[in-house]
Amino acid sequence: MHVNTTRTLLLSQGYEPIKIISWQQAMILMTLAKVDVVDEYDADVRSPSVTVKVPSVVRLKKSFRRHRNQVRFSRANIYTRDAYRCQYCGTKCTTAQLTFDHVMPRSRGGRTSWENIVTCCIPCNARKANRTPAEAKMTLLCVPVRPNWMPSVSVSISTTSVPEAWRDYVYWTGDIDGD
DSSP states (O other): OOGGGGEEEEEOTTSOEEEEEEHHHHHHHHHTTOEEEEEEEEEEEEOSSOEEEEEEEEEESSOOOOOOOOOOOOHHHHHHHTTTBOTTTOOBOOTTTEEEEESSOGGGTOOSSTTTEEEEEHHHHHHHTTSOTTTTTOOOSSOOOOOSOOOOOOOOOOTTSSOGGGTTTSOOSSOSSOO
């Protein structure tokens, strides 16, 4: 099978892209009657008694509710919460230009938690050093808190590797055909 036929786009009941799954997982969902096939690849999956087209796009038959789990503490989620900005000078940075800062330094009992970690550019982190913001005469833009939710993770895929069947269902931020 070609590499593009090994992935299947999973849509919500309202035809919104949810995620990319393997064609095998799509076949299982088809067998369990949990999805409708919206589009197929030209490739076939064969058994001794049945031949089935490999699904390229499937849609859930029933709506689902995303579980409201607590937001996981991670570097990526901290960057997202703080909008990739240094929480002292406000500069928008890339991940290579950002670091974490413990508002209350760990050497003074500060914990690594949502409420004590902020994103910080490297120059501000060096300036603050092992002090509190007040001692360093620096002000936080926002008080760090545990977020209740995070935006859905977006999947980045190359426009050159997107199967033709997905193009009507995937949201694009640019020109897909390069015209």
